[in-house]
Amino acid sequence: MAKITPFQGIRYNERKVNNLDEVVTPPYDIINPLEQEDFYQKHLFNIIRLELGKTFSGDTEKDNRYTRAAKTFSQWLQEEVLLNDPKPAFYLYQQEFDHNGMLITRTGFFARVELTDYSQGIVLPHEETMPKHKADRLELMRACNANFSPIFGLYNEPEGKIVELLAAKANLEQPEANAKDQFNVVHKLWAVDNPETINRVAEIFAPLQVFIADGHHRYETALHFKKESGQNCKPGANYVMMVLVNLTDPGLVIYPTHRLLKNLIDFRQDSLLEKIAPYFEIEPVLMEAEGIQGLIDKLAEKGKSRTAFGLFAGGDAGYLLALRQSIKPLEFAHSGATADWASLDVSILHNIILENILGIGSKQRANETNLTYTRSAQEAQLQVLNGQQQLAFFLNPTKISEVTTVAQAGEKMPQKSTYFYPKLITGLVINSLD
Secondary structure, eight states: OOOEEOBOOEEEOTTTOSOGGGTOBOOGGGOOHHHHHHHHHHOTTOTHHHHSOOOOTTOOSSSSHHHHHHHHHHHHHHTTSEEEOSSOBEEEEEEEEEETTEEEEEEEEEEEEEOOOGGGTSEEOOBOOOHHHHHHHHHHHHHHOEEOSOEEEEEOOTTOHHHHHHHHTSOTTSOSEEEEOTTOOEEEEEEEOOHHHHHHHHHHHTTOOEEEEEOHHHHHHHHHHHHHHGGGOOGGGGEEEEEEEETTOTTOEEEOOEEEEOOOTTOOHHHHHHHHTTTEEEEEEEHHHHHHHHHHHHHHHHTTTSOEEEEEOSSSEEEEEEEOTTOOGGGGSOTTOOHHHHTSHHHHIIIIIIIIITOOOHHHHHHTSSEEEESOHHHHHHHHHTTSOSEEEEOOOOOHHHHHHHHHTTOOBOTTOOEEESOOOBSSOBEEOO
16 A cells, blocks of 8 residues: 655765754744744754745745755755765664653654555545645745655554564664754664665555654645646655654654633633533642642543543632533534544544634634644643633543544544654755655
């Protein structure tokens, strides 16, 4: 089903850049303006200049963040800041990170994956996307004809033969590229260009499906780019760069993404709790005694047996909301939804509370007028306390099994339903579409 191929990656020249820590970044969509400026200042050759260039008030159709990225990319290639690898390769990729006090390693590999429509059932999404984010990435692809950051894909190969084959051809003690990001995650890379290994890996992968974990906007953008190129499509535009990780990998970690709400007219916490009460059992959690972490801990424990959320809207207490057993989530879902989709925590939050009670539907979510997101419960609490937001809903993390079940059913979770940690790094490998 899935066709993957090796590619001649473009990488930083170690004679020009001797410390990759200074030139790599996280994915563009989690970089705020202050961080963007920090990356600009960190190194003249930081990948931020290609992946997320600055915008200026005097930008024009012929001089803007996309044209400047293309010019810089071409210049770095000419000056050999960036070098093409000599042979097509798959790139073994490891991330070492701390998770709850334990050192965890996640292993995957960079490859080109053939672009196919979701309807073919080969590459499957699990989240909704927003049009404006795709427009930005499309302009960058048109200007630069390259993938600067990898899409994060998952595959199911319980025997683990693919990683075993790639690791056998890599000197794991001596990575060819090594970088530490601002979150203290260590990223390691090895090029595997042995033809027999490449052919065997592609053969094993052929019957598998790819589940998009992160990068839905970029995948759909790449599809659009391929289609608009038509008969003039360059061979490389039929593929997109991905990092592929086995579903059985012990380093697959999902964090929750909490919901922050603003611009609610005539909002009152007591009124909201009254409206929630028919659907959820409500337990106050005193902030002075237990704090926001106490609410998160109670949420995790309650979530083992039933759907639950945390709520904080300021004041002396937060609230633990546990779905009443008499409530049938499918009754609140859109027409045609499956029971699996309707029973997702994030679906229940969006359907029963956001839409049914607060009136925040898909249109408001698309316009981002009421809803923002954060991974940090402490940050969510702070934004409510300082008046930036009116209230916060806290969630438990989505399970990997839920991601694949929903994707295989052809459904999509609401945007920001998953936060895979750690994020893939941008700047280790570039894929040219030429």
